[in-house]
Amino acid sequence: MSLVFLIFIPILAALFIPLLFKRLGQIHTGWFVLLVPAALFSYYATRLPSVMEGGTYVSEFSWIPSLDIAFVAYLDGLSLLFTLLITGIGALVVLYSIFYLDKHREQLHNFYVYLLIFMSAMLGVVQSDHLITLYLFWELTSISSFLLIAYWYTRDRSRFGALKSMMITVFGGLMMLGGFVLLSIMGGTYSIRELIAQAPELAQHDFFIWALVLVLLGAFTKSAQFPFYIWLPDAMEAPTPVSAYLHSATMVKAGIYLVARLTPVFALSEVWMWLVAGVGLFTMVWASFFALKQKDLKGILAFSTVSQLGLIMSLLGVAAAAYHVEDAAETYLKYAAFAAIFHLINHATFKGSLFMIAGIVDHETGTRDIRKLGGLMSLMPVSFTVALIGSLSMAGLPPFNGFLSKEMFLTAMLSLQEFDMFSMDVWWVLFPIIAWVGSVFTFIYSLYFVFHTFAGKHQPEQLPKQAHEAPIGMLISPVFLAALVVLIFFIPNLIGDWLVKPAVAAIQPFLYDSPQNVDIHVAAWHGFNTELFMALGIFAIGGLMFWTLHKWQRLYDLYPDAISLNRLYDEMMLLSGGGANRFSRIYMTGFIRSYLVYMFSFMTFIVLLTLFLTDAFQIDFSNLTPIGIYEIVILLALVGATLTILGSKSRLTAIIALGAVGYSVALLFVIFRAPDLALTQLVIETISVALFLLAFYHLPQISRKEERMKFRFGNALVALGVGITMTLVALSAHSQKALPSISEFYKETVYKEAGGGNIVNVILVDYRGFDTLFEIAVLGIAGIGIITMIRLRLTKKEGQHENK
Amino acid sequence: MRTNDVMLQTATKVVTFIILMFAVHIFFAGHYTPGGGFVGGLLTASAIVLLMLAFDLPTVKKIVPINYVVLTAVGLLIAIATASASILFDVPFFTHAYDYFDLPLFGKTSLHSAMLFDLGVYLVVVGVTMTIIQTIGEDE
């Protein structure tokens, strides 16, 4: 089966969801949805053995050939790993959601349609080899995330959070598109593989640094790096399955994926390494520090996710160092990429289970406020066990998988001492220190999360609901993930061979020919080395600080909200909305006069400018027709009638004068040999005057006081401008013809080919019949509009209020 | 609008028919000599308006019991059907056809599919003009 087609399976399945929900409402729609990720997961899993050997799959579907845009599905170690995460975690989350979302009360069709759209989009992001389609899927993940966060759209916070995430991630996406375009200009191709092949030449290009920064903006906004992370905590308004899936396991890792995927292109740059590693590490310590400020269970998890994403990001930054060292595979620098991917897998397992537990606590107690919770250990033993496993893994304790990747993280940071370029020989020491500080806070908030929820004193009076253990179906997914957390600790090298090494080979293709060459062995124990002492220090200091947490946690409240990034976002939104409003208020006055003045002035301006610039104004005196006495008389009548309108006191006079103008025009048509026009104009003028009078007949004294128009200089100026412009246009249009008139053709063919004698009529019904068809359509529309205005009156029905 | 002018009413009875005949003539003549669907339609409409001026709306409605909205729709349908018919003969949209026939009474006559299209235009013009005037006139 074509890989490209597989990407679209979830979105196609989404088409049937509303039908299933309506017709088979008694069966929870989630059961049908579950089939999709489960089937995809098992299919993609069969590709694992050959990808392990270094094999890749490509399949292409041309979309817009003229612009060279195609859907290209490219499956190598990195994209297969993400694909398995998306489908695997997806299946578990759908299973969990079946018990989390009530089939009677919730709008399941909306939920699952959005979720399936997201699944397709995410598969597209990680499998696309084509930059433009990658961008397309990237924005589609933002949109589906927006829809899912706003799933409970009646809540203010949900809408706010949805909009915030949308604004920030779409901003980043647009920047990224700019980066992609620059890349394609530099490399002459949209294919990522082809760009990687010419990476050294790209680095010499002037646009290189711009492309780099723009692409990183996209990755940082999506992966919630400092200072763009502020959308993620607000995104926690989404239903918990969504938070577990999008905002922890998959979508926020799209930025990680992008950085990993483009590492071969950009790693040669010093800026890349400093930015990715620096921003990542700073995000890690910043978010872990502020996680302890949170009172909401999901808020803690959101900050912890930001922090862990920063950790992975920094590892990818350090992994770029391997590009600058000879025989990097022989040094400790090789660990960074492996640690990044390994921790990514581990994070998906333990954070997924923790989110699901937070959802269970919310579901079974009715609150997520950690101050009200406590002592649930005995009431919810299974949940507690899962939460403990997840938290201790996050804290980096053995025997859980988090310990292994955390150790390797410290190893990678320490490995920077072997690197002496880009002034790293001076600054390298900062990296392990910051990493260590961040790890200490990670340790504290992990314990804070689990013990303040499940240990301590139970406060049943604070809880909206009687707390009890969750139904078995809801526990399947978190228990499964928790089991993986433990299992991976014992078989890390199996995971390494299957999943991590193929991905590492894709990130560092210049280092390794095939995944087997990645010479890294994961061990829980590797002697008394620096990493071990650092870890012991984390446990000791972290434990001590957690013990005294109640004494110093209040310090967080001293941090003023006024200077927070959230405040900055709010101010910017307010400013842009209000500013746009004020700006448009300047010229949108509500007077039709103002708008007409804009239009007429602008039209006069551009027409005169064009006449001037193209030197078009010429008068050709040779081709004039002689002036006749009848014409002059009629024109005098016409001008006289026009002046009468301008000077008239009563409206009736004006209307009759308008009729006079019309009849004069009809006479002019007669003189200039246009019998059809003269006839039509005469009849129309008669009917129009009748219509004007009819409309007035019904108006009882339109206003008692009728007066002459007051002279207004501004209006006169605009009118004079338009009049002069039109005179000039008429003169120049008559005096020069760029092309010979098509009339000659009409005269030749009208009798022989069109079978008619009256050229005007034949033009109307034959040569240009299309115009006439649309014209009578416009007539019909005008008629309908008039009927509507007169017959349909929804307001002002005496004594009736139709709106009620 | 209620008038009771005997002179006007008597004259109208005659003039209306003259205008109507002229309108029909002009409509049919349109392809070869001045005239056509637009003018024909407008003249027809003006004849009916004249009736309305001389008598009053309910009376005219009784004399000419036509739903003008339907008339407009029929006109549009005829126009678009004529235009589309050419597709059936595998020629581009809006291709007209004509030929000359010897008909009894008329002699050699040209029958032209453009005439059908013009008929559509005629009906639309009559329909819309009368719709406008009638709706405004009826509104109290």
Place this chain on the structure above:
Amino acid sequence: MELVMSVAIGLLFMAAVYLMLSKSLIRIIIGTGLLSHGAHLLLLTMGGLGGTAPPVVADGVTVGDYADPLPQALILTAIVISFAVTSFFLVLAYRAYQELGTDNMELLRGTEDYE
């Protein structure tokens, strides 16, 4: 003749625009009527006012000093459309007067303040 016509056209446009900028709704509608007259004459003048016979040909006669048929066809379309638009405006004004009791554009101004 074309020169004189051009000046007349300019005059028509000027009067039309001046009327359209006024405050009274009925004057605005009269202005649009004048504007379309001006536009029709402009089309006619652009094509040239020459030609001694109307653009109607008989069997086999293709040579002759006909007036330009193209502007005439355009004008015919324009006349009918401007009739439809004028009646639409007229009914709009009529209804606006019925509902709001004024035809002064200054009073018809939407004053909703939205923040």
